[in-house]
Amino acid sequence: MATPNPEPHLLWGGFLVLLWLGLLLLASELVYRFCQDGAEIARKIVHIGAGHVILIAWWQNIPTVWGVAVSLGVSLLTLISYRYPLFPSISGVGRKSWGTFFYALSMAILIAVYWPQQPAFAILGILIMTWADGFAALVGKRFGRHPYVLWGSRKSWEGSLTMAGVSCIVTLFVLWLTFGWHQQLWIIAPVVGLAAMALETLSWRGLDNLTVPLGSATLCFLLTQGLF
Structure with missing residues (x-):
């Protein structure tokens, strides 16, 4: 018997989350490279924009395990980016702040604790x-x-x-x-x-x-x- 496919709304929700995060990263990188004072503006784009992924997760009823997995995955990418310039617009090499890592980690913890009951x-x-x-x-x-x-x-x-x-x-x-x-x-x-x-x-x-x-x-x- 064939394995049933995941529910369509879950696939759509996951796609929306990844699309939103991808667009934010793209926008931040473009601003970082081509705008005056681009580094600070790029970080604010990601800081203010990324949090809205929780509204997409709530709207699409994303399962807890998905939310935690994506958040931890992003936190891992930020740790790597502190050492290697994967995303210099949000966590350039040599910065003395762990803010981007803590940002994703806090999202993972909150989803693990309160999702989906509260x-x-x-x-x-x-x-x-x-x-x-x-x-x-x-x-x-x-x-x-x-x-x-x-x-x-x-x-x-x-x-x-x-x-x-x-x-x-x-x-x-x-x-x-x-x-x-x-x-x-x-x-x-x-x-x-x-x-x-x-x-x-x-x-x-x-x-x-x-x-x-x-x-x-x-x-x-x-x-x-x-x-x-």
Whole structure:
């Protein structure tokens, strides 16, 4: 008897995930090579864009094992790229940050822990890393007028407050879509936002790409268990 083929929607979901990641890498490499200040822009394209793969996985109901496998595969590629210039646009040789590796690793951990029974918390943690951390860096670089230095890392209050604010908005939106509106959201969202800001501030060498999503998702899960 012939082995049955995987369900079509799973094949389509896997194709969409790989297509999205491939387009992001292509765009980042083109920007890196041909645009002024291309290295920084290319990293932001990948940082903000890659997190949305979790929405494709949720939309297409990607199995846990697929999500974990793809995330770990990407993390392995980033480790190789730190040594060999496979993707210089996002992890060039000699960079002192493990952010890209932690980014993919955190996605694998969140999917393994929360998928598929409670995907909202995996989505929340990854979108906070994607949107809040990404926009905090952009705002801090462009509008940061009140800098501070912590553990040798230069940051700004404008960027840190953006981190807290966007994290709060992401938390409100994801929990509202998942659980409906509750007054407790006005407590949970600011607490998660401030925690995300603190985790980002206290991390270094890209470790925030691990501490922020995992810490935000875990804290939000515990708060919802206690307050809902």
